[in-house]
Amino acid sequence: xxxxxxxxxxxxxxxxxxxxxxxxxxxxxxxxxxxxxxxxxxxxxxxxxxxxxxxxxxxxxxxxxxxxxxxxxxxxxxx
Amino acid sequence: xxxxxxxxxxxxxxxxxxxxxxxxxxxxxxxxxxxxxxxxxxxxxxxxxxxxxxxxxxxxxxxxxxxxxxxxxxxxxxxxxxxxxxxxxxxxxxxxxxxxxxxxxxxxxxxxxxxxxxxxxxxxxxxxxxxxxxxxxxxxxxxxxxxxxxxxxxxxxxxxxxxxxxxxxxxxxxxxxxxxxxxxxxxxxxxxxxxxxxxxxxxxxxxxxxxxxxxxxxxxxxxxxxxxxxxxxxxxxxxxxxxxxxxxxxxxxxxxxxxxxxxxxxxxxxxxxxxxxxxxxxxxxxxxxxxxxxxxxxxxxxxxxxxxxxxxxxxxxxxxxxxxxxxxxxxxxxxxxxxxxxxxxxxxxxxxxxxxxxxxxxxxxxxxxxxxxxxxxxxxxxxxxxxxxxxxxxxxxxxxxxxxxxxxxxxxxxxxxxxxxxxxxx
Numbered sequence: 001x002x003x004x005x006x007x008x009x010x011x012x013x014x015x016x017x018x019x020x021x022x023x024x025x026x027x028x029x030x031x032x033x034x035x036x037x038x039x040x041x042x043x044x045x046x047x048x049x050x051x052x053x054x055x056x057x058x059x060x061x062x063x064x065x066x067x068x069x070x071x072x073x074x075x076x077x078x079x
Numbered sequence: 080x081x082x083x084x085x086x087x088x089x090x091x092x093x094x095x096x097x098x099x100x101x102x103x104x105x106x107x108x109x110x111x112x113x114x115x116x117x118x119x120x121x122x123x124x125x126x127x128x129x130x131x132x133x134x135x136x137x138x139x140x141x142x143x144x145x146x147x148x149x150x151x152x153x154x155x156x157x158x159x160x161x162x163x164x165x166x167x168x169x170x171x172x173x174x175x176x177x178x179x180x181x182x183x184x185x186x187x188x189x190x191x192x193x194x195x196x197x198x199x200x201x202x203x204x205x206x207x208x209x210x211x212x213x214x215x216x217x218x219x220x221x222x223x224x225x226x227x228x229x230x231x232x233x234x235x236x237x238x239x240x241x242x243x244x245x246x247x248x249x250x251x252x253x254x255x256x257x258x259x260x261x262x263x264x265x266x267x268x269x270x271x272x273x274x275x276x277x278x279x280x281x282x283x284x285x286x287x288x289x290x291x292x293x294x295x296x297x298x299x300x301x302x303x304x305x306x307x308x309x310x311x312x313x314x315x316x317x318x319x320x321x322x323x324x325x326x327x328x329x330x331x332x333x334x335x336x337x338x339x340x341x342x343x344x345x346x347x348x349x350x351x352x353x354x355x356x357x358x359x360x361x362x363x364x365x366x367x368x369x370x371x372x373x374x375x376x377x378x379x380x381x382x383x384x385x386x387x388x389x390x391x392x393x394x395x396x397x398x399x400x401x402x403x404x405x406x407x408x409x410x411x412x413x414x415x416x417x418x419x420x421x422x423x424x425x426x427x428x429x430x431x432x433x434x435x436x437x438x439x440x441x442x443x444x445x446x447x448x449x450x451x452x453x454x455x456x457x458x459x460x461x462x463x464x465x466x467x468x469x470x471x472x473x474x475x476x477x478x479x480x481x482x483x484x485x486x487x488x489x490x491x492x493x494x495x496x497x498x499x500x501x502x503x504x505x
Contacts, residue, residue, distance in 0.1 A: 017157035038161075041224035048220075 004051075004077075005070050011046045012066060015039065025067035040064075047073060083267040084504060086345040087180025087333030088444050089172035089281075092431050093129030093138060093326050095146025097175065101441075102448050106477035108459045110310035110430050112324050113139050118289050125301045127309040128287045129326030129432030131168070161225045162238060163203035164285035168329035168437075169235040170242060173197070173279050177243060180333035180345060182277055184244065192276040194247030195236040196266035197283060197331065198258040200436030200491070203230025205288040235283050247275040252436075255491030256397070258282045259330060259439030260499050264354035266334050276339045281440035283329035292325065298364055301325065302400065313433075314460035315398035315426035316405065316472065323399040326432030330440030332447070349447045349501040352386070353486070355379025359494025366403045366490060370410030373397070373488060376496035377414050384500045386484060389418040391500070393455045393485040395442045398426025399433050407488065408468055419469040423455040423480060430459055439489035443499055446485035450503050454479050 009023045018033045029035040029043060044060045047053075047069055053076045055063070063069050090097065093111030094104040104111070111129045116137055120126035130138030133148040140147045150159060153171045162170075173195075177183070184190045210226045228234055233251035240249050248269050252262040259282030266280035295301045304321035305312035313324040340347055357379065359372035366372065381388055394411055398404050408424070415422050427445050434441055445456050454477040461474050483503045490496045 015157070017155055038224040038228075045221065045223070054220075 002070065004073050007050055008047065008066055008069050008073065011050060012043065015043055015046060023066060025070065026065055028065045030064065051077065053077070080271045081273060082337035083270045083334050083351045084337050084340050085332050085348040085351065085447055085501070086335045086340050087176040087182065088348065088447065089174065089176030089179065089331040090441060090444055091131060091148060091168050091172050092328040092434065092441055093131060094431060095132055096148040096171065097146055098179070098444065100146035105427055105430060105445060105456045106454055108430065108457050108475050110459060111326070112309040112312050112432050114309060115287060115292070117287060123292055124296055124303045125292055126306045127302070127312055127324060128292070129324060130287055131328055161229055162234065163206050163229045164327070165199050165202065165283040165329070166229070166235050166238050168285060168327070169197050169281070169283035169331065170238055172281065172283070172329040172331035173239045176279065176331040176333045180335070182333060182345070190244050190246040192247055193245045194249060194266070194269060194275040194278045195239045195245055196248070196250045196252065196262045196269070196278055196280045197235040197239060198252030198262045198436055199232045199235060199283050200253070200255045200258050201284065201286050201291070202232035204286050204291050206230045208288065208290040239279055245279065248278070252282070254495045254497070255493060256433065256435050256438055257489040257491035257495045257497045258436035259441065260443065260487060260489035260497035261356070261439070263332060263334070263351065263440060263443050264356070264497060264499050267351040267354060270334055270336050276336045278334045279331060280334055281329060281331035282437040284435045284437040285327050286435060287325055287327050295325065300364065300401065311460055313400045313429045315396065315400045315429055315458055316408065316464050317461050318463050318465040320400045320404065323401055323428070324432040326434040328434050328441065329437050330444050332440070332444060347504045349450050350504050351499065352502045353380035353384030353498070353500030355383060355498045357496045359496065361494050364492050366406050367494070368406060370406040372494055372496045373407050373490055374410040374413055376498040377410065377486065377488065380486065380498040380500045384502070386500070388415050389421070390484045391415070391422060391486055392480065392482040393423045393446065393449050395446050395456070395485065395487045396424055396426045397488045397490045398428055398458070400428065403490070405465060407490070408470065412468060412470060415470070420471060422470055423473050423478060424470045425456050425458040425473045427456050429461070439487065439497065442489070443487045443501070446487045446501050449482050449485050450501060453482055455482060
């Protein structure tokens with residue numbers, strides 16, 4: 001498991017109070033983990049803080065699953 | 080006009096969580112005031128308040144204590160970040176009131192005929208102050224998406240409606256320290272006018288935060304003389320009064336159309352018979368010196384109730400432990416005239432402190448319990464009244480007496496006044 005995935009999972013579990021077993025790469029924040037649109041905004045803010053990156057609003061709209069977040073963050077970090 | 084009765088009560092105050100626990104403390108004359116524990120008061124001229132005793136140590140609370148508040152029994156940590164404390168308090172008191180009323184709307188029609196009218200004097204002062212600092216230090220992108228919905232006053236009514244599926248009128252009152260009384264009076268009118276059959280009504284407040292204490296200190300409204308003896312600090316009508324003591328919490332009632340309550344066999348505590356409102360048109364924080372605004376609110380409530388002033392047995396005063404106390408007492412003397420010696424008067428703020436937007440609601444509940452148990456609640460710390468009065472000033476302990484009709488007064492900054500009258504249902 002990649003370091004990014006583990007850190008993203010921890011944030012998602014903490015913020016959504018989600019069952020760790022359900023927080024897998026293909027899990028959708030809204031459809032599978034009980035988030036609403038405001039939770040999504042907060043998750044993106046938490047990812048920005050954890051990885052010290054900026055996630056523009058148009059990119060944030062496409063981050064719907066754990067895997068989406070990991071992919072975006074890894075690409076961003078790879079520059 | 081349809082008759083409106085009270086069928087459910089919920090209380091969360093500095094005296095604790097739960098109606099019966101609260102009422103026991105009130106009748107015994109127990110103070111809920113203590114040192115502020117929720118922030119460092121170094122540099123503040125006032126270091127005391129009526130905090131809700133909680134399992135996390137707030138207000139001197141501890142797990143296992145009787146009547147201690149536990150946030151986690153109301154909502155999960157995840158949900159709590161979406162709401163400021165005043166909303167948590169409103170939800171907790173509404174849960175108790177609805178359970179007490181035994182009202183759980185299940186059909187779509189029942190849901191649409193059940194509304195919510197819960198207000199707050201100030202709302203989310205804490206998150207507003209905290210978020211302003213984040214905005215200044217970290218910029219606009221760090222502002223939480225939950226900031227606005229956690230601070231908005233009408234999210235009390237919104238959250239309660241979502242939690243219980245209540246789809247009727249959804250409204251909220253903001254009239255400073257008269258909020259709770261206006262909410263109950265206005266909600267009763269919605270039932271009387273057939274907009275709803277049941278209304279969840281009241282007020283909530285959580286302003287024991289640095290900016291709240293500093294702000295009221297700047298208004299010269301807060302008590303500063305009793306930091307070492309907090310239980311003595313709130314002393315309405317006493318010559319050594321020193322300003323009001325801030326409290327926090329919520330009071331919620333379930334109001335119901337009389338026949339609706341009877342048809343389902345609900346316990347009826349009392350009927351809301353009178354409601355009066357007025358404005359002072361005088362000053363932003365001080366009451367008019369002749370007490371005319373309060374007088375006219377009481378007079379209107381008596382007229383609406385269709386009773387004589389001689390029918391009133393007990394008055395729960397606004398009585399905040401300030402210079403305004405005797406102005407109010409003077410207005411009550413003027414209203415009652417020869418009947419004054421037969422009227423019991425007290426201020427339960429001597430025990431709870433001043434819960435601002437929740438005050439009118441918790442005091443309405445104390446009036447209702449006074450009718451239920453035929454006991455007038457006392458004023459504590461009234462050791463040396465500033466002047467004489469013909470009114471029966473109930474002191475120190477609850478006084479057993481006949482109480483068929485009780486009136487609750489609430490007056491707010493801006494010169495807004497409300498009186499609500501409750502009557503025993505025979």
